[in-house]
Amino acid sequence: MTIHALAGLPRSGSTLLANVLAQHPDVHVSGTSALSNAMGAVQGVLSNDPTVISELTANPGMYVRYQDALRGLAEGWYEGIDESVIIDKGRAWAPLWTLASTLWADAKMIVTVRDPRDVVASIERQHRATGVFQSPVAPALRDAAEAYMQADGLVGSQIKFAEDLVRRKGENVQFVRYESFVVDPAATLARCVAHLGLEPFDFDPDHVESRGGDTDEVWRGKFPHDGTGPIKVSGSSWEDTLDPELAALIAGVFPFFMSTFSYGG
Numbered sequence: 001m002t003i004h005a006l007a008g009l010p011r012s013g014s015t016l017l018a019n020v021l022a023q024h025p026d027v028h029v030s031g032t033s034a035l036s037n038a039m040g041a042v043q044g045v046l047s048n049d050p051t052v053i054s055e056l057t058a059n060p061g062m063y064v065r066y067q068d069a070l071r072g073l074a075e076g077w078y079e080g081i082d083e084s085v086i087i088d089k090g091r092a093w094a095p096l097w098t099l100a101s102t103l104w105a106d107a108k109m110i111v112t113v114r115d116p117r118d119v120v121a122s123i124e125r126q127h128r129a130t131g132v133f134q135s136p137v138a139p140a141l142r143d144a145a146e147a148y149m150q151a152d153g154l155v156g157s158q159i160k161f162a163e164d165l166v167r168r169k170g171e172n173v174q175f176v177r178y179e180s181f182v183v184d185p186a187a188t189l190a191r192c193v194a195h196l197g198l199e200p201f202d203f204d205p206d207h208v209e210s211r212g213g214d215t216d217e218v219w220r221g222k223f224p225h226d227g228t229g230p231i232k233v234s235g236s237s238w239e240d241t242l243d244p245e246l247a248a249l250i251a252g253v254f255p256f257f258m259s260t261f262s263y264g265g
Contacts, residue, residue: 001075003086004196005036005093005100008112009158011122013178015210016231017112018089020185021192022211024201028083029211035077036090042070043099071103085198094161097170107172108196111162114178115263116254117238117247119155120145124241142246149253159254166260177261185231205231 006029008014015032022029046052046066056062078086093100093109100107124144127135137154138144148155165173174195181188185205193200210228238247251258258264 001078001081001086002084002106003074003078003088003100003104004107005097005109006087006089006112007036007091007093007109007158007161008176009114009116009119009162010091010154011119012112012114013176013181014089014112016208017110017176017181017188017192018087019208019211019228020189020203020205020231021087023203023208024085024193024198026083026198027085027087027196028078028081029087030089031211033088033090035074035088036092036096038077039070039074039099040092040096042073043096067103070099074103085196087196091158094158094165097165097173101170101172106197109165109170109173110176110192110195111165111173112176112178112181113162113257113261115238116149116155116159116257117242117250117263118178118234120148120250121236121238121241122234123148123154125236141242142249145242145246145250149250156253159257163254163257163260166256175261182231182233 006014006018018029018031021027052066074088078088087110094111097109100109124141135144137147147153149159150156151160162175166175172195174191176188176192186203189203189205190200208229208231242250251263
């Protein structure tokens with residue numbers, strides 16, 4: 001069994017990419033999965049529990065057993081899946097890439113990115129579309145945007161981890177720009193297939209079905225994960241939703257990310 005990871009910024013096409021990759025007959029793609037959170041929690045115990053330090057000191061061979069236990073957790077998670085290739089979708093994979101690549105030498109990661117101004121604008125538009133419910137972050141748009149862009153915020157945390165993967169020159173990591181994906185899905189999918197080492201496949205980007213088990217009602221519809229229908233360029237831009245001052249504030253938080261992925265201007 002090969003387990004790959006799919007992570008990325010919110011509203012950057014990770015669900016859409018997952019849904020279309022799931023058309024491949026050799027691939028099983030999860031909905032938003034708790035596996036990466038579970039792996040991170042176990043890693044936290046192994047890293048901080050004094051009992052582990054004592055056990056490892058007495059028996060250095062336990063390190064291999066810890067590896068096997070973590071690997072067994074992930075592989076047991078997908079026990080009984082028929083497809084030979086697993087793509088687990090979860091934002092928590094980005095900071096866990098060192099762990100994943102330690103457990104599986106052939107594991108690959110795909111990280112979707114998008115102009116953060118468009119990410120925040122997309123979140124705001126969905127908030128307005130579900131106006132019966134209050135924002136889960138802040139009632140004022142500027143306050144919400146600043147919270148999203150914090151280093152531990154919904155958007156900022158993923159940007160920070162994407163930057164880290166670039167700086168670490170993370171092996172087996174492929175970045176997918178949302179803007180490129182929706183303009184030329186065939187080229188993006190061909191890159192993903194090559195990256196994952198899959199057999200070539202004729203994807204149908206015009207008829208994408210939602211394959212995940214995401215329960216959007218948990219978030220009162222504020223962060224939808226449907227991704228059904230054709231892959232197409234959005235008819236909206238951040239300029240339709242954000243004023244220039246707020247857009248500049250968002251663009252200025254992570255200049256390395258903006259420059260690396262060509263989101264200037």
